[in-house]
Amino acid sequence: MKKLIVLALVLIIPFMLFAQGGNESAAADDGTIRIALIIENTIDDKGWCQSMHDGITQAIAEMPDKEIEYSYSEKMLPVDAGSIARQYVAEGYDLIIAHGAQYKNLVLEMAEEYPNVSFAFGTSSEIGPANVFTYMPESEETGFINGIIAGTDTTDDIIGLVGPVDSGDSARYNRGFVLGVQSVNPDAKILVAHTGSFSDYVKASEVATSQLGNGADILTGSSQQAIGALRATAGSPNAMWVGQDLAQLTTEEGKAKCIAASAYNYAAVVKELVNKIENGVYGGECIPMNFANGGFVFDYNPDLKADWVSPELEAKINETIASFQADPDGTLADWADVDYSTL
8 A cells, every 4th residue: 555645844735746757866856855665564563664654754854944755655565565666766756765674685676777766675784786775773782771671670580582583683682682681680591482574463472472381571572573472461460571662662562561662763764865865875875773873762661660660770771871872883792692592
């Protein structure tokens, strides 16, 4: 499903489409920057896809001097995304963001076919062609923060981690989480499992239920599928959750179970993409996300903070985030060395 949002000076204006030739730059015509987003799930999935959609709308609001037209297409499997991407090219969009590493091959193919259109996909640390941007959340940082909370608040020293696949930013988050737990509670047992999918809510729930049955009392998980795992904690009165998206703090289950959450602030990426395109840079770079450049945000559940976040724990979290902000290069350089088989 394709939807169009036109935002200028933070105002919504009537629906418009601009038919352009496939290799034409719409920005050169009228100054409007046209951004299209392609996602595999939905803009309200309380996870991966929503975070990018929210980041784009936030970035637009924070750039009131620019006229930006924004469209998005939901539930686009890679096999189906090519047709909608070509439609965006034909309509003169300047930047097409295919939000997920699963779109890599499609993006590289289209970038070669349409050299005057900018494309972006993530997460990836690869440096692509001259008209392809990548972005990589250094999510070992957010994982480490949540690991500190889990390692401190666990009662039974058994913690569950529900992952999608062992790659990309999910791998970074999971290993950062392990390091965070071990930094405050080296005796804790961490149960790690991967569902093999970014969006299988049912499988994530099954994995979480198994971990709860094995004694885990604090759980976490990444990607949109983590909502299934969070929901599983609702049936376990003693289990709590630390989240990888702020939206999890406001779900029915999250209000009761999610102690705190980190999130990707894709607004920082989108603003940099827009500025680079306006300055004649159309790709060939990887944009990192971390606490130092505002790519991450963190917050507590106001209903649970008093019971689960002691002053000492909050001070430890603040100190850790400050260390990430001061030294974005190398603070957790050993994240890739985490070996799950030793846990």
